[in-house]
Amino acid sequence: MSSSIVKKPLPLAPSAQSFLAHLNLPHHPSHPEHDIEELSYVGAGVFELPHHNNINNNSHESATAHRNAGSVPPPPIGPISLLELHDHSYVELARTALTMTAPTLAMMELWLRLFALLVGPVCVVCLAMREIARHRGGPASDGDGVVWRENTMMIVSILAVASSAVLFTDSLYVYEYGRSFGCCLFVASSVLAIRLARLVQQAAKNSVQCEKNHKRMTKNRADCFSALIFGLIVTTMIVFLRSDGGQNIKLALEKVSPIFVLSRFASAATATSFKREDNNPLTVISDPGIDLPTIEPGFYHSSNPLIQSIMKHWPESSRSYNISNGATPYLVNGDQRTGIPFLVNKVEEQAYVRVYVRNPFDNEYLALDIAFPYSNREEEEKTMDDNNVQDSRTFVHRHDHPVYLILHGLNGGSHEEYVKDFVSRRRSEGSTVVVLIARGMMDTTMIGWNVFHGARTGDVDIAARALRRGLVKMARENGVGRPILAGVGYSMGAIILSNYVARSGSHCALDSAIAISGGLDMRQQLNFRRSMRLWQPMLTFGLREDILLGKYARHYKHRLTKEQFRSMLRVTSISHLDVEAIVNYNSFDDLVHYYSEMSALGDRHPEFQLFDYKNEDICHSNQEGWGRIANVSIPFVVLQALDDPLVGWRTIGTENPQGLADSGLGNIMLLLTKAGGHVGWPVGTNPRKEGWKWMNNVARDFVLAVAAANQDLGRD
Numbered sequence: 001m002s003s004s005i006v007k008k009p010l011p012l013a014p015s016a017q018s019f020l021a022h023l024n025l026p027h028h029p030s031h032p033e034h035d036i037e038e039l040s041y042v043g044a045g046v047f048e049l050p051h052h053n054n055i056n057n058n059s060h061e062s063a064t065a066h067r068n069a070g071s072v073p074p075p076p077i078g079p080i081s082l083l084e085l086h087d088h089s090y091v092e093l094a095r096t097a098l099t100m101t102a103p104t105l106a107m108m109e110l111w112l113r114l115f116a117l118l119v120g121p122v123c124v125v126c127l128a129m130r131e132i133a134r135h136r137g138g139p140a141s142d143g144d145g146v147v148w149r150e151n152t153m154m155i156v157s158i159l160a161v162a163s164s165a166v167l168f169t170d171s172l173y174v175y176e177y178g179r180s181f182g183c184c185l186f187v188a189s190s191v192l193a194i195r196l197a198r199l200v201q202q203a204a205k206n207s208v209q210c211e212k213n214h215k216r217m218t219k220n221r222a223d224c225f226s227a228l229i230f231g232l233i234v235t236t237m238i239v240f241l242r243s244d245g246g247q248n249i250k251l252a253l254e255k256v257s258p259i260f261v262l263s264r265f266a267s268a269a270t271a272t273s274f275k276r277e278d279n280n281p282l283t284v285i286s287d288p289g290i291d292l293p294t295i296e297p298g299f300y301h302s303s304n305p306l307i308q309s310i311m312k313h314w315p316e317s318s319r320s321y322n323i324s325n326g327a328t329p330y331l332v333n334g335d336q337r338t339g340i341p342f343l344v345n346k347v348e349e350q351a352y353v354r355v356y357v358r359n360p361f362d363n364e365y366l367a368l369d370i371a372f373p374y375s376n377r378e379e380e381e382k383t384m385d386d387n388n389v390q391d392s393r394t395f396v397h398r399h400d401h402p403v404y405l406i407l408h409g410l411n412g413g414s415h416e417e418y419v420k421d422f423v424s425r426r427r428s429e430g431s432t433v434v435v436l437i438a439r440g441m442m443d444t445t446m447i448g449w450n451v452f453h454g455a456r457t458g459d460v461d462i463a464a465r466a467l468r469r470g471l472v473k474m475a476r477e478n479g480v481g482r483p484i485l486a487g488v489g490y491s492m493g494a495i496i497l498s499n500y501v502a503r504s505g506s507h508c509a510l511d512s513a514i515a516i517s518g519g520l521d522m523r524q525q526l527n528f529r530r531s532m533r534l535w536q537p538m539l540t541f542g543l544r545e546d547i548l549l550g551k552y553a554r555h556y557k558h559r560l561t562k563e564q565f566r567s568m569l570r571v572t573s574i575s576h577l578d579v580e581a582i583v584n585y586n587s588f589d590d591l592v593h594y595y596s597e598m599s600a601l602g603d604r605h606p607e608f609q610l611f612d613y614k615n616e617d618i619c620h621s622n623q624e625g626w627g628r629i630a631n632v633s634i635p636f637v638v639l640q641a642l643d644d645p646l647v648g649w650r651t652i653g654t655e656n657p658q659g660l661a662d663s664g665l666g667n668i669m670l671l672l673t674k675a676g677g678h679v680g681w682p683v684g685t686n687p688r689k690e691g692w693k694w695m696n697n698v699a700r701d702f703v704l705a706v707a708a709a710n711q712d713l714g715r716d
Helices: 012-023 061-070 091-101 101-113 117-133 150-169 171-208 219-241 247-256 258-272 304-313 334-344 417-429 458-478 494-506 521-528 531-532 536-551 554-558 562-570 574-586 591-598 627-631 655-660 693-713
Strands: 298-300 351-361 362-369 383-385 386-392 403-407 432-436 484-492 512-516 636-641 667-675
Touching: 012 351, 012 458, 061 403, 061 432, 091 101, 091 562, 101 117, 101 150, 101 334, 101 494, 101 531, 101 536, 117 150, 117 171, 150 171, 150 219, 171 219, 219 655, 298 655, 304 494, 304 693, 362 417, 362 458, 403 417, 403 458, 403 494, 417 432, 417 484, 417 693, 432 458, 458 484, 458 494, 484 494, 484 693, 494 512, 494 591, 494 627, 512 693, 521 591, 531 536, 536 554, 536 562, 536 574, 562 574, 574 591, 636 693, 655 667
Parallel strands: 403 432, 403 484, 484 512, 512 636, 636 667
Antiparallel strands: 298 667, 351 362, 362 432, 383 386
16 A cells, blocks of 8 residues: 555554543544644744744634634645646746756766765776786787777776765765775876876877778767866866865965955855845855864763663663664765665555644644554564455554654655654554654645644644643553653654754653754754755655645745746755745745744854854844753753764754753753764665664663653652
């Protein structure tokens, strides 16, 4: 089945039926009156929309007034034709079609970077063998005596120079191996390629003079090859010289050209005033260059008694990611540790029971996909009937096991492979897992205008409160202790979870939380050009096609101007899509404002010299303090790999992770691994067999450690 939601009724044991009864949530989105009173409360600090973010105990009345004030019925949900999207203009449609090549180009470059470590040395060896054979006198040939064709060697040369250039200049490879390895390989491949180019040019001259052997290289082809090799070498040197963001080049130009000094002042003035003229800072923020992490990997935590007790119950081996602890040895950088798991890992479909909870701010219903554990955790046999999985097991709810609330990634859902991996592992251990489907995602619909954006934390709050309310009622009726309610967020879900835990403070409805591959300060993504060029085009294409255009195109077309809507159709990165869609649609001031509201560290001045100018609207609190993240009231772990190719290491938000761990009540823990990629951390010689075991077991071990620490300290 294409969806992991089982349409037919599941065989639920009385304990699972009791859990659903205590939740008292509908199985279909509707407008029942029985849940308005109990779920109208939204915790303090919740953010919904710009200029409507002061949600408190009386938010139900204010939200009702907001909904009724000049509301316009939303348009129907569903796809519309490409011509209608472009106002029946074939010219505009053709312009948009050209931008669709960006994901393809990004994928080609990404494949080169994924296998550069293998392709580069192999190609250099091939070139060296040819050169050795030529010097021995006679034709260059392989062991079988087959003459090496010049066309083949030209391709090998291009791959050698391009791959070695990647190893020499790419931040992830330099982070793993340093500069020397890539530099030596680049020099060797360049010398061999230049020698081959000279031989090809000579062969082309002979071909023009003789005009007898049609297999020889023509002069035009030889010129193109030489120009391409020269272009690759020059481009690589420019990229290398710009490793510091181009500062040295700019200083050198300033010494020899007064005009360049004036142009820099003009650029600075433009950057300073972008808020008054544009909502897109992406074009004016400086490039950090190769951008190697300056933070040491490790586990940062405070001396808080609760945290110390958690440390005692959390095995060090379960939070260590390295080859000696099982990390896949042949995946050598963040690109591989991210891409390969998503390519090879497949998890069986999981059975869910879907219920809905209403957000009182705008009456939107949010889907909760609930995965109950099996009655017999050792029983794993299933029968197949007409290619459909038939599960004969009964589903239960165990009050003595943790309950998990999962926040999935961008354009994801309960069908995401890493989510299913977590669900499969935890339900086999006896835990109930609830996946919050981001509004409008998967097969869910909406009744209003408030589509998904990453700064909204009200949806998480209302879902967590609904679960907590049901667990408390059930525990009281049965006379047992309430199980721990833990939040687990991935990628975008981790960003939202971090923001929620920080904003809600002591009102947080969760008992613990772990954010995996998210960011604490997403403003640091503004100059992460590598992610925008390599990874984000593919994510942007999927999100735009499936959600923005596939379901809510009429919403955006109605609210955006014609220029804004067409720009949204043509963007090639998530950051640019946020400008054209999220910022404009939801009336954020600009992208900095949106990322500030979305980030747990968004209310303090950004570190790493992100902005070369002062912007008073960025900081709403004391810049010397930690801002709202200091209000975290529950044990909270940030799990981040420093080689993450999608969410850069700078989004950790500070060069002082220990200071962050000590902030506030000391409830923040940062588990920073040197390797792991984005929602990756593959383990074993066969990553497909292990799936996302390390990452998802870290979340489990942390939650179990919190439960044990609470018991030791006599906490509820």
